Amino acid sequence: MRALIAGAGRLGLQIADALGGSGYELTIVERDDERIAELERRLPGRLVSGDACEPAVLEDAGARVTDLLVATTGEDEDNLVISLLAKRQFGVSRVAARVNDPDNAWLFDDRWGVDIAMPVAAPLISLIEASGTAEGRMRPAAAAQQGQRPVRETPLDPCGSVRAALGGGSQAAQAGGDRSAEPGGRHETPDHARTAAGGHADPRTACHAVWGPANRTSMSSGGRAAAPACVPPPGLAPALREAMSAPVGGQLALRVLVTAASKHGATAEIAERIAAALRSALPAAEVDVQVPSKVTTLERYDAVVLGSAVYAGRWLDSARNLAVKHSAELARVPVWLFSSGPVGDPPKPDEDPVDAAPLVVATGARQHAVFAGKLERHHLRFAERVVATALRAPSGDFRDWAAIDAWASRIVQELQKV
Incomplete structure (x- = not known):
């Protein structure tokens, strides 16, 4: 039996593991090349790079000879197009599709080629x-x-x-x-x-x-x-039935992204500390750490922690651009923001970075925290040393790890409710 999975996000991997364990010959289509490189050593079967909404990509992935196609992307419109192509153009006998927005559930029926809708996040x-x-x-x-x-x-x-x-x-x-x-x-x-x-x-x-x-x-x-459990009809493959039968909000592991823009490494170390705290307190969760410039999609994440070093009262461009470009995706999941950079005694400024408030609104962040930073003059470029001298910024590591750990613990408490 052959199965084709469109989308290598959290649900896609859950289903791939279940079907692969039952002996299915798997093909997974994913448009994120970095994601494919990450999964090459983890997943059995064939990985195809491309957009599954394109007929040529589905053709290359073997849609004409597959017995089961599962559309698991984070966009309902994509899942509907994939399902329609699979059923009408390639004649796939069984098509399952993920429903991301409950308001769109009425669309997921045989008119769009869907045999079973999977309302992963719906009651x-x-x-x-x-x-x-x-x-x-x-x-x-x-x-x-x-x-x-x-x-x-x-x-x-x-x-x-x-x-x-x-x-x-x-x-x-x-x-x-x-x-x-x-x-x-x-x-x-x-x-x-x-x-x-x-x-x-x-x-x-x-x-x-x-x-x-x-x-x-x-x-x-x-x-x-x-x-409730999302249970497919009896004709669906047993392994897929098992993968789709987890209670809503239940057994699928959370996937969390911690990403921070850092100029000299101090803010990156804060991000690593937060990620370590999440992994320790949430052993079933998948916690990824990535620099903002490498993040191309947030589709597969259930929560995001985004931070930046602060220079001249502003976030670094890569972190700010990520927040603005992906604001719609961020607004759909729990988000926490943090800033790092003020130094001295007391290290924290009277006001947040000037661009923090708009970013909080754009992303729907639950909280924005400001942490003291670290300044080592020998790491600075000449122009930065001139500015630090003019501002009389003291050298030293002013990061309050207890405060950072406490903030991470509050994030854990919120994620346990997700």
Whole structure:
């Protein structure tokens, strides 16, 4: 059996590991050349450099002879294009696609070549809205026809099912034991969906009491649904089913990027210290350290710590450019910023760097910290020594490692909630 995975991010690697372990012949398409070089020694199978949205790239990757294609990029529009090409142009029999934004879940169906949508970051409600009652994967329970009754009293059909959700009006909710299932409601397609479909509404009978496979969700004794699992239909490969069945926000390891612009190495050492603290406190997390100038995409990261040395009250260009260029990507994940550079006693200035406030807004950073820096005159160029002398900046290492460690600990606490 052959499998083609588009995107070598966190989910892509999770699925690749599962499929590779089950004997699948793997091909992975990734457009980041540095990422490919990083994975060459780690992953079995073939790595193809290129954009999977391009038919020629999929052709080269063997889409015509693959049995399974999984689109796992961080962009929904890319995953839809890849799925459509796979199904319509290359005739791939089974296509799975990652849903990044729950608002886009309604698009991920057979019209776009998607056999199973993977709402990696979405709650159960989005899964239900995306799949409706299609193909028997979720169906109205008897209460929807028989009249109002508490969910815990709703008969289950077939054996091995659980109560998953209630819907009414335009929304659905988790099915608690005391909530009632009522017949006769309808769930209209959102206006934006209707427009995209050419103006034709696609009303669906509301799943007032919905059942799905028992491993889609588990119920406590009080009748409340536990953390949902994204479960593909029975026809999907067992290894992929396993990889996709982790509870949302559950077993997939966090991937964190720590990146800092440093002129003489002092700020880079702060970044390394923060990364070490994260690795120690979060052993399951993957923590990468990279200089900003080498960062080409943030697609595969779940959190970012970005810092810079400060000169003349400003961040270095490489760090500032990364924050501005990738502001949309950064705004989607937890971000922390830090500045390093003030020296003396007291070392910290009365005000933050002049460009810090706009960067905090652009990235949606949770916090911006300012740490004291280090100044060794023998490392400075002539012009820098002149400026340091004019400002009467003292030499020495003024970095407060206890403060840096404490800040890293607060980041750990936040990441444990992600």
